[in-house]
Amino acid sequence: MNSHWLPGNRITLLENGEGYYPRVFEAISQAKQEVLLETFILFDDKVGRELQQALLSAANHGAVVHVLIDGWGSPDLPPSFTQPLLDAGVRLRAFEPVRRLFGARVNLLRRMHHKLVVVDGQRAFVGGINYSIDHLAEHGPQAKQDYAVEVEGPLVGQIQAFCRANVEAPQPTRHAWLQRWRAMRQRVGEHRDIEEGAVAAFVTRDNHLHRTDIERHYRVAIRSARKHILIANAYFFPGYRLLRDLRRAARRGVQVDLVMQGQPDMVWVMRATELLYRHLIRAGVRVHRYTERPLHAKVAVVDDHWATVGSSNLDPTSLSLNLEANVVVRDEAFARHLRERLEQLMAAHCQRVERPVPGKLRSAWIGVRSLVVFHALRRLPVWMQRLTAPPPRVVPLRDQEQA
The missing domain is CATH 3.30.870.10 (Endonuclease Chain A)
Incomplete structure (x- = not known):
């Protein structure tokens, strides 16, 4: 498995958009050094625009801001949404941009399904909540029930190193994993344990060396x-x-x-x-x-x-195709x-x-x-x-x- 257990973490459960968005937007808007954000869905709606303002605030404070969206999950962000971010220096990237045939999207498979945020190397957010209004109860009967966690402690360094490596290549080659592993080990040593904190692991799946890691953690438990x-x-x-x-x-x-x-x-x-x-x-x-x-x-x-x-369902797309990320806590x-x-x-x-x-x-x-x-x-x-x-x-x- 591509994970190892780290003690001394503070893990906070966040439920639905009402619990998640205020915490993550506040953390991003106050960033001074770096924001790393990966998401499957980002829409130009009330929630997306709140995220946009938080990212702009971080960039205006001098933070280096990287945003990676999935091309299938976030296919049609208008220039009115993206241009202010680009003008502020936010580095926007799309994983596998949408390809169309006669107007229909055709590249459904192998999605970047992560929902990850790391702020200044001190706080990380991992879960299943995207950036869209359907994660808020005000959306009505179709509002989603979902969960995420806020992480503080040594595990943040591991998540930060993972996201940094994803800036150019979220699906690394076999050779690239050695560099990624070294970076993750180095970042872990920079964080002090939280007294009486939780033991936790950051577990991901990809289509190269870590095809079954999340499923194996489930099966062992x-x-x-x-x-x-x-x-x-x-x-x-x-x-x-x-x-x-x-x-x-x-x-x-x-x-x-x-x-x-x-x-x-x-x-x-x-x-x-x-x-x-x-x-x-x-x-x-x-x-x-x-x-x-x-x-x-x-x-x-x-x-x-x-x-x-985390982000991983227990279905064929999450367990066999998508790029996924979970936190496992003891x-x-x-x-x-x-x-x-x-x-x-x-x-x-x-x-x-x-x-x-x-x-x-x-x-x-x-x-x-x-x-x-x-x-x-x-x-x-x-x-x-x-x-x-x-x-x-x-x-x-x-x-x-x-x-």
Whole structure:
């Protein structure tokens, strides 16, 4: 795995845009030296413009500001939004700019799905929250439920080194990883531990050396569970091995709770996940649908000593294609707090999924159908990636506009 555990960190849970945006915008606007920001989605709306003003403030204070957006997730930022940033010296780049065929976007695969911010090498933010108004409750019934963390302590140096290396190449070559590893080790030594702070790791996935790192962290925690596992994940369609680990945990007496979408932003995702319900429930896994609004969470807690918050879903695109980043925490206080927040969510806004009892013939047909669809959906992204594409590019936004 591309991570190592660092003690002495302060990890603060931030819930939804209401908890996240004020903290991250304040930190950015007060930056004096450097801002590193990577995001999948940045829209020209109320939230995007607040971020724009915070970035301009940092640049005006003399900070070097790097912003990396994903070309698919943030395809149409107008010059009225980008030009003030460029004029202030903000260094805007797009990961794999959108390619169009007859007006339609065609390069969906291999997204830069990070949601990362590092300010002055002292504070970092990691999670699943993008910069768009649909992460605020005022957006209405379609506002997303999501989480992020604010990090202080030695782990910030590791995240900073990672983001600095991403300025030109978020998908590094095999050789580039040696330089990145050395930079991360050097930056870690520059931060003092926070007394009685949390042990934490910064875990990423890419399409070279670290294809399965986030999934492996999940699987190690699940296999070690003794009391309870609680996973809230927006797009849940993991591989066979992770499903097997969950079923085995439930069968040995661990209480396994999965919180899935009940009001999805993409209905087909929920339909795919439903193929797994019977398989999981039969083993004793408890499945809950969050029904208040779309669930966008990518979080988990195991036995009140292990937790993760980040950008990675447990589906084929996150586990096989996208560039992802999570923080994994070993800290009883943080894990208990996250579990309590999720349990309140379950009690107030979730419905338990009951195991259906079809006839024998229908049961057999459902099993065969689920098996075929499961393996097809799991492998389709990788097959498509092999059929497509040159390596992803990182393009300065000013050059992109001129192209």
